[in-house]
Every structure is written in C-alpha cells, then in structure tokens.
Amino acid sequence: MAINWFKYAAPSSFYGLIGKMIPWFAWSSGILFIIGLYIGFFVAPTDVQQGEAYRIMFIHVPTSILSMFVYLVMAGYAAMGLIFNTRLSSMMASALAPTGALLAFLSLWTGALWGKPMWGAWWVWDARLTSELVLLFLYLGFIALQAAIDDPRRADRASALLAIVGSVNVPIIYFSVKWWNTLHQGSTVKFSGTSMHVAMQQAMYTMLLACWLYVIAVSLIRVRSIILERERNTQWVTDLPEVTK
Amino acid sequence: MNRLSLFGLLGLVIRRDLILAMRRRADVLTTLIFFVMVVSLFPLGVGPEPDMLRKMAAGVVWVAALLASMLSLGRMFSADYLDGTLEQMMLVPQSLSMLVLGKIVAHWMVSGLPLVLMAPVLGLQFDMSAQALWILIAGLLLGTPILSMVGAVGAALTLGLRGGGVLVSLLVLPLCIPVLIFGTGAVDAAITGMSVASHLLLLSALLLLALVFTPWVTAQALRISME
C-alpha cells in the first residue's frame, strides 16, 4: 500500500524520543511520591482542628488542581490539532483524557473520604465537589464521543470541538455552581483556613510535582500506544524492534 | 433570478422546518407529553405534601424541560442527514451559520416553546404562586433557547453515530447546568423575596453568548461530521 510519508514523519521521530524520556518522568515521579507521602504522613504535624484526617488532602488537592489543569491542556492540544491539523496534538489530547478523568475521580473520592469525618457525610453539595463532578462528566463526554466515532480523524476533530466548548463552559459552570452554593447556604469548608505548617507545604508541593510527573509519564506511555495503533500500517512501525520480535 | 439575502435564508429555513414539523405533528407531541409525564411523576415519587411540592416545583419543571429538550435534539439534523438535504445545506452560498441559526430557532419553536407554554399548567399542579409562575415562565423563555443552541452543537457532533441519542445527552447536559441553576434560582429568589433581576440578567447574558457562538460552532461541527 502506498503511504504518504510526509504526514507520518513527525509521530515516528516523536515515538522514539518519548520512549527515552518516559523512564525519567516515571522514576522521578515515583521517588517524589515516596518523599511526599513520607513528609505528609510522618513529618507533617497533626492538624489542630481536623486531626489526622486532613492528611488526605495531600492527595486530594494535587489531584483536584491537576484534573482542572489537565482539562485545559487537553483542550489546548485538541484545539491545536483542529486548527493546525497536526495529528500528534490530537493524539496527545486523547492520551490525556483518561488520566484527567482518573484525577477528577480520585479528587471526588478523596473529597468524600475527607468529608465523612469533617462533615459527617460522604457527599456534601459543596461548590468545589460539585464542579469537580461536572468536570468528571465533561471528561467522560469527551471519552464517550471519541469512542463512538470509528473514523479516528473525525473522532479527533469532533472531540476537539467538544473540548473547546467545554473549556469555555468550565468557568461559567464553576461560577454558577458557586453562586448556587452561596444561595443555598451550603457547607463550604475551606481547606487552607489555618496557616499551613512548613512541612505541610513541603508535602503538598512535592505531591503536586509527583502527580504532575505521573501525568506526563502516563500520558506519554499512552500516546505511544496510540501512535502505534494509528500508524500500524506504516513502514516505520513494522520496522520497530518491539514489533518485529 | 433574485439572490436570497441572509435574512431571506433564515426565514426560508425556519418556515421549512416549521412546515415539516406541522406535517409530522406526532414528534412534537411526544416531547410535550414526555415533559408533562416526568413532571407528574415527581409528586407520586416524593409524596403530595404541598409545602415540599411548592419548594421543588421550579427544579422539577426545569429538570423535566432539560430532559425533554434532550429527547428532541436527535431530530434536529438527522432527518436532513439521512435524505441528503444536509449535504445541500453545507453548500449554501450565504452562510452556514445563519442556516444553522434558522434550524435552531425552528427547533426551539417546535420543542422549546410548547414546554414554556405548558409550564404554568404544571406549576399549578405544584401549587406555585402566581408570581413564582411568571418568573418560571420568564426563566424558561430565556433558558430553553440556550438548551436548543447548546444542544445543536451536541446534535451536530453526534450526527449519524450509533447510540447518538444517549450520547448527545451525555455531552450536552453538563453544559446546561448553568441554565438550570439560574432558571431555578430566579424562582427561588422570587419565593424568598430576593431580587430576581440578577438571575434573569445572567440568563440573558448566557443567551446572548450562546446566540453569538453556538451557530458558528455548530456549523463547524457539521462540517466535521459530514466528512
């Protein structure tokens, strides 16, 4: 079969490059996770008001922050793929989506775990939790749309448009949920109401960095699989040592 | 031969879709009956205490309206897609966005407006006060067009897909949350004696925003889906 090489040139070189980068991201993420969790669980002091239960926020806060950040990055990649017609950026967008959904889910789960001792209920209609839930829906919509379309090109372009519409909507949704929450006098509890201890800050930042590196490592691994899947008919994929084996 | 102006095109598309809807009245009625049915199910589910019903009336009507408008979204483009008319629409020399706007307006008149007109009757079932009813209607009048517009984007993206009907709800419902919040918030504010204007103004702002962007976005989505 004839192959238009010019279009596939970029993914082939990218594939090799990220193959070398992934171990670095993965290892540094793992080490930082260990350090962060150690500081978080053994060094940081017990909180005066919240007791030991507050320690879940060392996972909750990084996952919440990153779940929103990853959505924006994903929408950015998707938009790039749509506007400049670069296949690789669309692949990056679809590689980021499951990780983003996982982060949103973890953030909800840890939020519920934290909420039980704090509020006495697994779920409270707090503005942040509600927005996080909507964010999870947006991720699921993106993934579902991509899964429903067989033609990868249409899937990329359609889900890119959805991601852009979603990212325009995210601030509106967040604002409206906040507005709704204040009207109904919901139980918004501030996480960082008390001044944070230095060790808490260290643990938080280490965990944030670790999660970030985890996101990079995992999405790069996933984008490698996506590249292999989409380019399976090309010569360079058949020539790869891991494929010919 | 006279060239058709932009507004001529808008009028033509609206008229066409209305005629088609009139000749397929059953479709319109199904949505409306669904709406009435969902709203009537709530008292059966939660019990007939008037106090509670009054409190939840606006929310129930809004959620039912949201679900009902999702039902009709599948029809917005699919019939035209199947018989090839959509291909001809993509080749319209004036502006595809304008044509899409026409389809959205017609869709709202057929599936959104009946819901607005039906809402007061349902509000009475829930013993809403006259003032709250008026605010509910005003909110629905501003909000249901937004549902049609955001829905159009979803309908265009899921054109011709397996299970498109469920998928479109999955995509569109989260995006409609602000409309739900401001719409029900307005009624709550009216009941508790707070200012209603801010909610309705925010809804109007959303309506304007949607009016400016969604026809264009839908046109792009159609181009993607037709490929």
Next chain:
Amino acid sequence: MLEISNLACSRGDHLLFSELSFTLAAGELLQVEGVNGSGKTSLLRTLCGFMMPAAGEIRWRNQNIRELDEAYYAEMIYLGHLNAIKDELNAVENLRINAGLAGCAVEEKKIIAALRRMGLRGRETLPVKVLSQGQRRRVALARLLFSNAPLWILDEPLTALDVSAVGLMQELIGEHLAHQGMVIYTTHQPLEVAGITTRRLSLS
C-alpha cells in the same frame, strides 16, 4: 476554471487515490470512471469541500476552494446519491427550498415549468412520498434547470431514470455546456452528448 493538482484522498487509513491532476475549462464534460470503491464519490465530495484532501489542492478561478468557501458554493451545484428531497413536501415546495438553499428565490411559475420539462406534469403538488424512485430523481434533477451555477457536479445522475429521462439529461447537459458550463459526473451507464467529446478520467 477548475484546477486539481496532486490531489490525494483517503478514507480512514485507506488511500483511495493520489497524485491526481486535471483541469476543467468552460464547456467541458468530464466523466469519472472506476470500479466500485475506487473513490469516485469521494473525489466528487472532495470537490464539494465536504472532505479534506489528504494532499494537493483544488483551485477554482485560480483560488483555493478552502479560501473561497461560500463564494465557490455560489458557483457550483452538487447532486449526490441522495435526492435531498423531503417526503412530506410536494415537488414545488421541495424545489423552492432547494433553490433557496442554493441561494436564489425562484417564482412558482418557473418551478412548475421546470417540473413539466422533467416530465412531471400533474405531479407538481403531490407529496413526494407517493412518487416513484425515478420520479423523485427527476424532481431532484429539476434543480439543474433553474440554477445558474457554471459547475455541475453530478454523482450517478442517471440512477433510476428511464430511457426518456436519460435522453432529457443528455439534452440538459448539452445545453449547459453550450452556455459555457462545466460538468463532472460519475456514471455506470453511457451518456453521450451530441457534438461534445466526453473527457474521461479513470481512477484505479
């Protein structure tokens, strides 16, 4: 007028054709040939701008059709596999809407005249759903009669047509070419227009 250079088209992973170049000048008739699945319809859909070419470009009056966009659509008419007519409407209503979508408002008299020429006398105001396949195709083809677009892109225009309608189509195409029009079409039936040499493009 219409210039195609190094065009490549793919569907999914599958490359349909590549390095396709041809031009079409006023008064020319081009028949696209090829076996099933060779990309005839995809070529026509790419010419309409529905599909993005994998490579190459399509130029109309020396400008890329992507840039011309709606200005290009005003100068072409496309007739696909599907008739683009609504079962619920009658032939006149259908044509008035189709003409409107093509950007022009046409009087009812002209529409009726066009339908009569297509051999649909007496069927102008019947709902299209009672017409036969061939008659529906005739309704769809009647659009060609009041379009003043120079470029006609016809995908299998002769499907479901009887001998007299095929003759009528040949006549219509002949008239259009005589007025410096251009026609690109695909067909499995032979279509000969008197006094015109049909150019052939085969996709393999």
